[in-house]
Amino acid sequence: MLTKARGLAAGQLAKAAGVNLETIRYYETIGLMPAPPRTPGGHRVYDDVHVRRLAFIRRGRGLGFSIEEVRALLVLNDPRHGSCAEAKDIAATHLTEVRHKLADLTRLESILAASVARCTSEPLAQCPVLDMLGPETSLPRAGMTTHDSSLDRL
Amino acid sequence: MLTKARGLAAGQLAKAAGVNLETIRYYETIGLMPAPPRTPGGHRVYDDVHVRRLAFIRRGRGLGFSIEEVRALLVLNDPRHGSCAEAKDIAATHLTEVRHKLADLTRLESILAASVARCTSEPLAQCPVLDMLGPETSLPRAGMTTHDSSLDRL
DNA sequence: CTGCCTCCGGTAGCCACTACGGGATCAAGC
DNA sequence: GCTTGATCCCGTAGTGGCTACCGGAGGCAG
Numbered sequence: 537m538l539t540k541a542r543g544l545a546a547g548q549l550a551k552a553a554g555v556n557l558e559t560i561r562y563y564e565t566i567g568l569m570p571a572p573p574r575t576p577g578g579h580r581v582y583d584d585v586h587v588r589r590l591a592f593i594r595r596g597r598g599l600g601f602s603i604e605e606v607r608a609l610l611v612l613n614d615p616r617h618g619s620c621a622e623a624k625d626i627a628a629t630h631l632t633e634v635r636h637k638l639a640d641l642t643r644l645e646s647i648l649a650a651s652v653a654r655c656t657s658e659p660l661a662q663c664p665v666l667d668m669l670g671p672e673t674s675l676p677r678a679g680m681t682t683h684d685s686s687l688d689r690l
Numbered sequence: 691m692l693t694k695a696r697g698l699a700a701g702q703l704a705k706a707a708g709v710n711l712e713t714i715r716y717y718e719t720i721g722l723m724p725a726p727p728r729t730p731g732g733h734r735v736y737d738d739v740h741v742r743r744l745a746f747i748r749r750g751r752g753l754g755f756s757i758e759e760v761r762a763l764l765v766l767n768d769p770r771h772g773s774c775a776e777a778k779d780i781a782a783t784h785l786t787e788v789r790h791k792l793a794d795l796t797r798l799e800s801i802l803a804a805s806v807a808r809c810t811s812e813p814l815a816q817c818p819v820l821d822m823l824g825p826e827t828s829l830p831r832a833g834m835t836t837h838d839s840s841l842d843r844l
Numbered sequence: 845c846t847g848c849c850t851c852c853g854g855t856a857g858c859c860a861c862t863a864c865g866g867g868a869t870c871a872a873g874c
Numbered sequence: 875g876c877t878t879g880a881t882c883c884c885g886t887a888g889t890g891g892c893t894a895c896c897g898g899a900g901g902c903a904g
Contacts, residue, residue: 545870547881557882558862566860577869579882595823600798603860613820620817624809627819631802638795644754645792648785655778663774665781666767669749699901701850711851716892731900733851757891 543581553590560590568593568607601630697735707744714744722747722761755784 550557563569569589572580592613596606605626612623647668654664704711717723723743726734746767750760759780766777801822808818 545881546883556862559860561884562861575869577883579869592823597860599801599822609820609823612817613823618817618820620809620819623817623819624806627802627806627809631799631806634795634799634802638792638799641788641792641795645785645788647753648781648788652778652781652785655774655781663766663772663777665774665777666763666772668753669746669763669767699850700852710893712893713891715853720891729900731851732853733900751891 543583544587546580546582549582549587549590552587553594555590555594563590563593566603568603568610599630600634601626605630697737698741700734700736703736703741703744706741707748709744709748717744717747720757722757722764753784754788755780759784 544552546557546560549555550560553560560569564571569586572582572586574580589610592610593606596609597603601609608626609623611617612619612626651664651668698706700711700714703709704714707714714723718725723740726736726740728734743764746764747760750763751757755763762780763777765771766773766780805818805822
């Protein structure tokens with residue numbers, strides 16, 4: 537179990553970070569995680585640096601940053617290339633996207649909530665949910681903020 | 691241009707629905723749109739029924755329903771199988787998901803907004819954005835409502 | 845009948861993983 | 875030392891919902 541030499545096996549790192557083993561290997565192939573040293577038999581051995589880096593990545597992903605944004609943030613996190621201004625730019629851009637999606641989802645929520653609510657009353661001739669999708673209704677256009685159509689797969 | 695016989699060519703249907711031509715062919719291959727009749731040369735010819743069906747689909751997708759949900763709603767929209775209760779179930783389930791994502795995104799927004807805002811003040815020793823991702827910070831856990839990790843790619 | 849636009853089918857790519865499968869390696873118990 | 879059972883290896887394919895690209899064929903106005 538690699539207890540000696542203070543190294544972690546891939547599965548242990550995965551468990552520690554709450555990530556799938558395959559995800560770690562994926563991060564390695566796309567160059568997001570560095571290739572760690574190996575045992576003579578080919579098993580990966582990780583140390584604290586890897587643990588911290590993976591935690592950083594997971595936190596970034598958890599906040600909705602794309603892989604490429606996380607990659608950029610990792611570079612900026614290095615004291616040598618550290619640039620708070622650039623990091624702020626990335627976060628601000630992401631924040632704007634989040635706010636767009638928030639606006640889209642809010643519109644969605646009210647449209648859906650309205651037609652589901654109309655269903656709860658006594659049986660109607662027409663189904664409010666299907667009506668909402670039918671051709672004559674002129675929806676307040678669930679109209680996404682254009683930058684990207686149809687809520688970009690939510 | 692198929693002006694006779696009241697038929698629409700694929701590109702015309704696409705333009706009318708605000709959809710890519712390829713999307714229509716995609717919907718046909720996955721069985722969401724029926725295969726229309728063809729000209730002797732093999733070009734698709736659509737009519738009003740197709741136009742309405744595609745409009746229904748697009749509206750459903752615009753409201754964030756998955757392809758499979760739209761498929762189910764299409765069946766329920768047929769007067770013979772019409773069931774308002776089932777349609778309501780689908781919409782209610784979707785509404786719940788939308789609300790989860792709304793909650794997640796709202797949490798995200800406040801975390802991001804807070805660290806970006808902290809950047810705007812005069813230069814600090816540490817970058818608030820990178821701090822947010824660093825190991826010692828104990829974030830209010832951007833903790834998604836579990837049903838699915840990491841905001842499911844937003 | 846010629847030029848040009850549109851459409852055809854098929855395939856590959858996008859994002860961020862997840863799943864699967866057959867074989868190798870590990871640590872530990874005996 | 876040897877066996878056992880967990881873990882790990884690598885590669886490939888699949889997910890959703892399209893989009894992009896290709897060479898070639900159809901359709902229609904002049």
